[in-house]
Amino acid sequence: MFEYAPAPESRDIVDIRPSYGLFINGEWVDSLGDERDKTVNPASEEVLAEFTLASEADVDRAVSAARKAYESVWGQLPGRERAKYLFRIARIIQERSRELAVLESLDNGKPIRESRDVDLPLVAAHFFYYAGWADKLEHAGLGADPRALGVAAQVIPWNFPLLMLAWKIAPALACGNTVVLKPAETTPLTALAFAEICRQADLPPGVVNIVTGAGATGQALVGHPDVDKVAFTGSTEVGRMIARSVAGTRKKVTLELGGKAANIVFDDAALDQAVEGIVNGIFFNQGHVCCAGSRLLVQESIETELLDALKRRLSTLRLGDPLDKNTDIGAINSAAQLAKIRSLTEAGEQEGAERWSPSCPIPDKGYWFPPTLFTGVAQSHRIAREEIFGPVLSVLTFRTPAEAVEKANNSPYGLSAGVWTEKGSRILWMADKLRAGVVWANTFNRFDPTSPFGGYKESGYGREGGRHGLEAYLDV
Amino acid sequence: MTEPSRLAVRKTYKLYIGGAFPRSESGRSYVVTSSKGDFLANASRASRKDARDAVQAARKAFPGWSGATAYNRGQILYRVAEMLEGRRAQFVAELVDADGVSARKAGELADATVDRLVWYAGWSDKIGAVRGAANPVAGPYFNLSTTEPTGVVAVVAPQGAPLLGLISVIAPVIVTGNTCVVVASERAPLPAITLAEVLATSDLPGGVVNLLTGAAPELAPWLASHMDVNAIDLTGCAAELAVTCEQQAAENLKRVLRPPNATPDWLATPGLDRMTAFLETKTVWHPTGI
Structure with a gap:
């Protein structure tokens, strides 16, 4: 770096x-x-x-x-x-x-x-x-x-x-x-x-x-x-x-x-753009985003390739002084929120998911949490079901579009979702099937005053x- | 000596769940009388289990019905209107019995019911254009908002207006692709079951509309607290029951349509409210570029 x-x-x-x-x-x-x-x-x-x-x-x-x-x-x-x-x-x-x-x-x-x-x-x-x-x-x-x-x-x-x-x-x-x-x-x-x-x-x-x-x-x-x-x-x-x-x-x-958005990456996605989208989806605003892409659903055939690229990218993120113009990841908003993120990530480990963070110096004072990624996550894990509201990404895999839809919709929430693929008809099919108020296709976390925002279900x-x-x- | 007059063959009034006509699993029934107090029928008194079966049927029917083309849904609603028109005389007779209205008034209500269905049928492929939008976002993105049905909707139909009121609460829910579980008027449930016979012969897939007869105060809270119901229309609930149901509906954040302030004039042309109350807006973004 x-x-x-x-x-x-x-x-x-x-x-x-x-x-x-x-x-x-x-x-x-x-x-x-x-x-x-x-x-x-x-x-x-x-x-x-x-x-x-x-x-x-x-x-x-x-x-x-x-x-x-x-x-x-x-x-x-x-x-x-x-x-x-x-x-x-x-x-x-x-x-x-x-x-x-x-x-x-x-x-x-x-x-x-x-x-x-x-x-x-x-x-x-x-x-x-x-x-x-x-x-x-x-x-x-x-x-x-x-x-x-x-x-x-x-x-x-x-x-x-x-x-x-x-x-x-x-x-x-x-x-x-x-x-x-x-x-x-x-x-x-x-x-x-x-x-x-x-x-x-x-x-x-x-x-x-x-x-x-x-x-x-x-x-x-x-x-x-x-x-x-x-x-x-x-x-x-x-x-x-x-x-x-x-x-x-x-x-x-x-x-x-709240939300627990699925960010779905197909094997034909533009990989570098998808990696940027995943990072923006979950690490924007320290993951304190109700529509954050906190569940990464990656097609099984590209899991290794995507995770390698993602880990490389995460290693370049700068955590620290929010007022520094080079900072990517700021502070967690409060001690209470930090405690909640810690407790849920501990549950993630206890339930058997594998935790990874880049080596990342943490300031002595203040509330901080490094960008964190969990692999081997099952749908039943708390980190795949509950809103963490922090810089923590749970990675799951799928084989077919139907399975991706099934997993994405398997949540009481329905605020947002992301789809990454170069195939237009598949984007529209996915967008149609996802039960969420906002669907970002080949992009994520975009907001505009002219664009309605809000959720389905809970x-x-x-x-x-x-x-x-x-x-x-x-x-x- | 005169010929003995022919004994009429009476109809057994049952529930309508998943396209079939079962009796209540509880085996219960209750006496329905005319406005003059004469015995009309023993109607099924639906139970909690019947309500849950009906929700299951509605959930099962949701992907197919919401996935049907708007054109197809419009045609089916129009078909329901055709079938209803064909049974006009039967509905008029039932309304005279149930509501104590004159034959002329009953005819007016039956006609308005048919017309209401035709009105809503036409909305199926237009509501999206009226309620959707292409949004001019400040960036290189295609951004489109479309309407989608909320899901399974529980409907407590008005206690008065057993036919026109009933169709006026069902049609706006299903025309956009929702499926529903309806609690019919307790006092006058028979037109609802006859309506179910119309629905069953109108190409409407089984489970899209499920009709329960019985006591709203008994059934509505089960539907309001059911975690697989997405929305509830409390039009037919008395004030106190509506409050209980709205509280229970909060558990999974159901969309709630509260009972109207005053008894509605069901003959008036409706607005969009009853459709939009059970619609979600989905907004899809995609970058533009080469």
């Missing part, structure tokens, strides 16, 4: 306050309770800031502010005016994208290369895309007079903090709803920075409210009787709880949950992105 000199992005560009309140009705306010927590840089365990664990009363205030803003301002505003606010927000995000990328990498642990080149461009693009819809909803094919729902309660995960915020807030606002959003407790900082962006954009108070906190805050928000819409991205376990809790209400719900329901994403926020 070539030696590279360190090329760190400067962190001086971000200005993190020592302590944050809640963003309610356009103002920074203190909690009515007194619970607080600290968010740390997972690459160094250094405390970045203190933030509020919003209480039920805080959530109630935020929902009231959103309701008032919906009824008095936002719900009355013509679509073209809402559009201009969203365009403004998109522009401010572009203007501040370097700062936001650094902040995201600091709080989340993802490599700056990814926050700079993937997350932030997609965040701005998402606001641009839905801004354009705001005054064209009657042309969306969802009926002649689609109306806003009201107040949206939105709970997002820690893996793509600002991007998930964009996926939630942009369509909600474009459709005329107001929102109360809760970022994840390990990554609140970019959502709090977004609150400042709303102020810079002169967004009317109460249209966007940000309440930080953990599970209890999320529960209070989702369960609040005055919200009309619940949007959640996160684990299937929490998704189930939410689905249960909204029973008997008129709340509209969309859930984007990966949740509803779609985000594209014209389909509007339906989640409209009464049609």
Whole structure:
């Protein structure tokens, strides 16, 4: 491996306050309770800031502010005016994208290369895309007079903090709803920075409210009787709880949950491209991706050849400082997530799969896990069934296309899948048979605001992105 | 002395599972009466086991039915309409008995039922065009979203509207390729079983529609908690039962269609909601290049 000199992005560009309140009705306010927590840089365990664990009363205030803003301002505003606010927000995000990328990498642990080149461009693009819809909803094919729902309660995960915020807030606002959003407790900082962006954009108070906190805050928000819409991205376990809790209400719900995607490589695939796709599929964002290609299904005849090439490629991955522009694998987001990855990989070994990692120096401080590959994996193994949400790839083999489909679909999840073959008709046949919401053929982990995303089966329901994403926020 | 009048040959009303007409495995039946209280028939009272058999039949039928061409599904639904039209008089008589409506009103409902099927039949090869999309992504990729059926759908049919309401909840589920297990109106189940006879003679593959008669409060929770059911339509559930079922449906994240706020006007032309509630969107990406 070539030696590279360190090329760190400067962190001086971000200005993190020592302590944050809640963003309610356009103002920074203190909690009515007194619970607080600290968010740390997972690459160094250094405390970045203190933030509020919003209480039920805080959530109630935020929902009231959103309701008032919906009824008095936002719900009355013509679509073209809402559009201009969203365009403004998109522009401010572009203007501040370097700062936001650094902040995201600091709080989340993802490599700056990814926050700079993937997350932030997609965040701005998402606001641009839905801004354009705001005054064209009657042309969306969802009926002649689609109306806003009201107040949206939105709970997002820690893996793509600002991007998930964009996926939630942009369509909600474009459709005329107001929102109360809760970022994840390990990554609140970019959502709090977004609150400042709303102020810079002169967004009317109460249209966007940000309440930080953990599970209890999320529960209070989702369960609040005055919200009309619940949007959640996160684990299937929490998704189930939410689905249960909204029973008997008129709340509209969309859930984007876990996955255990199969990435299927046929013997006629372009091998080097497939290797890149496999690496991108599972090691992008340290594998903290719900649609990660965590099960590699390789046709038996090319198993050895593919695994040799894959191992060679993994040996060139650089793990370390997320702010270094050469870094490929950043830090695991939290100690809890690291413990979960360790426990599942230990189960993998105990159940008889063979573990391999490239030799890879691990920094002394922070939460890290080397890129890891398991061979000899059976479908019954926990590492082939459960979502690990880390840089861990389980390798299985198949002989025929039908067997590949059978194994790929043998999962309660159905979020995404990958297919690698040079044969067009086989791609289309596979795409047809795979029970998954997104199928990447000869590519993987591509996202775009115009493209609907969401799962089958226990990966949740509803779609985000594209014209389909509007339906989640409209009464049609 | 007058000739004794001929004694009618009555029909035994059974369940419809996997294309066959079994009695309930439980051996149970219940008395169905007309709106005036006269005895009409002993209908089968389906059990938990019948519900599970029906889910199995629906799952077995899913690959074939969802894999059939949209043109073929449309033709079969149209065929169901043809068969129903041919039995119009029988349905009118059953509706008069079951619902206590006038013969004229019953005729209107039977006609609307046929027309509803024809309406949905035409959607089979159009819903994909209306709900799909070619998405202009910012990169060198072909990106296409298409609709696919959700899978096995449990349907609790409306308690009133035993024929028009029933067809209005079944047709949108199956036209897109789903298969279903339907709990018919408890009070007026007989038109449902006669409908099953129509389905059985309409080229509709066995198992695509499975009809259970019996008590919704007994059957619906089993279907709502069944791990091989992908979605549930709670239209015919009373409020409390609907809440229980929605809670149970969360276990495997079934798609849930809640009961309507007010009694629907089944004669009104439907929207797309009942189809889209049981459709998934699949998006396929492929790079473009040479």
